Amino acid sequence: MSEPKRDWQKDLKVFRERMGGLSEEKKAWAREQRDTLKAIRQALAGGPATIPQIAERTGMPGKKVLWHVMAMKRYGKVAECGQAGDYYLYELKEGGS
């Protein structure tokens, strides 16, 4: 208990310097991910949809849509809600956006 309290904000500043700040590449990646998630949320705003349906509405490849929908599902922002043919349906969870 004698140790001084960790000041993470100060450490973060040093860490940021050590990492050489945020690269443009990384910023672009983060922006693209935010846009992707936003597009998926919009596509699901009208109600449950399958991956190919979301892909069609967002104009993104199915593989990318599936990966992001599964990420959202893992962290509780999307839930599975039934099946349509060979595909499952996904819906936004309340407060998930």
Place this chain on the structure above:
Amino acid sequence: MTKIKPFYDGLVLGGGIAGMQAALDLAGQGFEVLLVEKEPTIGGVMVGLNKVFPTLDCSSCICTPRMAEVAHHDRISVLCYTDLVRARRRNAGFEVILRKKPRYVVEEDCIGCSLCELACPYFAPHEFDQGLGARAAIYIPHGNAIPQVPVLDPDYCMLDGNCARACPKNCIDFAQQAEELSVGVGSIIVATGLRLTPMGAKKQYGGDRHANVMNPLAMERVQSSNGPYGHILRPSDGKIPRSVAYVQCAGSRDQSIGVPYCSRVCCMYALKQAIMIRHQRHDTQVTIYHMDIRAFGKGYEQFYRRAQSEGVRVVKAKVARITEVENGDLSLRVELIDEGGRVADIRHDLVVLSQGTIPGWRPEGALPLEVDDDGFFAIPDIAARPANSTAEGIFVAGVATGPKDIPDSIVEAGAAAMEAAMYLDRVRESAGEMA
């Protein structure tokens, strides 16, 4: 986390099933053991598997109790996220330099609450799910991970401090850096396991190009109840596959990709996964294309027959080429030997390449050990002392010495622990005589 002592009787490299077993068996004989694992959690490949063959028992249900036993053992210290820099012989033992990679989380303070992970808004490919699932930039490797401590991945961290803000214990430590440790050990057991043959190894299969060509570990995750999808789906569009193909010897027994040996487990895991698909989806067809089925172990031949009686098709044909057709479906070009040698292009929704096993780690000077042409550790007297390496005081177990299944790895780990114990006793005795 126990404090690291200056000396251990045994150092075990690798926290997979072989390494954990070796550590338990050596500690069980009264020796002090340090287990070093390069990943942020112990458990190795096995903890990510869905089932084991031929019993179809839950793999993690067998693996996690051992993980817990290792973590709680009085005479075992565990160092995760740590690499071996080098080990040099000193007297009868070794001086070992280790490099502990920064987790950016203070392990002693963390309570594993996951609030940091939930606060991070970014998604990165999840290693545990073979990239098919996502995880945050700071994450606990998986539900059964030991220790239950997150690791921050600087490659994906946007440096926004959300995790630290959410942490109730203030244990996110951005100031952490890699640290070198020096320990003395009396003996070493190498259990560094396996990697899969790279997916792009055979260019005719396009394993690195086609979305719906999967590696077998990815399929294990997909079949697991805690897997990336929660169901068996294919990666290109989340479709429930109605026709799945297994391409055997996709990464072994093929001189053209530089892996001439048999990986020993692929026939069995393919049969197992095929059965599991049939259990989960009764109407999904599963076809295994093979050169021959090698079901060599106890109960394995029966397992092969069981798979066939459960509707798994087993077709003698080496797949020569996989081509992507519409919808991400795949066309497999084969000669159907049993149909009079007819060339056919056969279509499937999803293809699993039964990739082979290659060495998980190469010493490259870090250890004074010799490896064979295939990269696995050389065993001078394979018939009589299968756990003895080319160096005195260093023992080897599991896939590090060559492809093998879980039961064989466990048996070999026990043998390595026994050899290490005898070696330590001999050293002790001769030291006693000198004194």
Place this chain on the structure above:
Amino acid sequence: MILRVDPSITAELSQYGGDTAVKCFNCGNCTAACSLTNQESVFPRRYIRYIQLGLKDKMIGSLDPWLCYYCGDCSETCPRQAQPGKLMMASRRWLISMYDWTGLSRLMYRHEWVEVVMLALVALLVLALFTIPANFGFRLLAQHPEALRTVNLSDFAPKEVVHWGDIALASLLGFLLLSNAARMVFHVRRHAAGGAGWAFLAELREFVIEGFTQRRWRDCETGAGKHWLRHLLLVTAYGAMFCLVVVFLRWFQVENTSFHWSSLLGYYSTLVLMGATLGIMSDRLKKREQIHKDSDLADWLFVILLFLTGLSGIALHLARLLDLPLTTYVLYTVHLMIAVSMLTVEVPFGKWSHLFYRPLAMYLQAVEARRQHSAIPAGATRAPVTV
């Protein structure tokens, strides 16, 4: 069905350069890896199975080896390193020697020195032709030293002599090649069903087109374009030279420094001949592609002799233009020694014969396909496979 297994065939084939048949465990990778296989042509695995079992009748009657252009995809990806491509190559040699009723081909492929001796014998015969007769050649020169003042090929090698020599040689080689080809047709069609009469006529086109272009080669996935083009050029050069020498000799063989337009064609042929053979030799030395990895003496001799034919032709041409009589005559003799011995040995017995057998095989295959097709009622198609 009872099969008589004959293990001696695998040993026999290894004398033709294919010693890996026993390695094959019939996984079928080679067949599926080949971009030329389809419902009609299924090789090489099936043929390797024949070799393993020693089914000589099946082997002799099979066209499979001729359908392969040795791109090497099968050998590259064979999990057993059984070298299916090389086995097809060895089988082609074996087939050539099976078709050949004189037995010389067999001797030649099994013992490399036989080919060298045969080449040497024919070369000596040519030399004799220009040294023994009194009314032309070197003996004429010896009697009339004034003939050495300027190049006068008509004295050294009168056109009638060369012309009738050409005709005689072409007839002999043609007879040997055609009689061997007839045996090939016999073996292939021996067990075939009847009713193919019309198909034999209808598919003649295939024979002609394939013979001139070897167009199926382009369907190979690896290296096809380059090798096919080079081969095509080589064939045109060969064909042009053949016409010049056999049909148009009276214009092509000109005196001292005079020039005839047919020489232009000769230039083209020589350039292509030398360029292509140099390219082939350099590829074989580099051994980058499967097709160039397993060349033995017979393969090398063929290309070297082709190259030397071109080289001696150029030298002869230059010597004539420079009006160096003795040099010209010596080079003329050397040129003929090389060209005639190469043709005599290679056309009916050796590697050259593939230029005839391969299109013939394509033709026979097309005939059989047409016959089978007409036997299927209209509208019936093979169902697509789904598993």
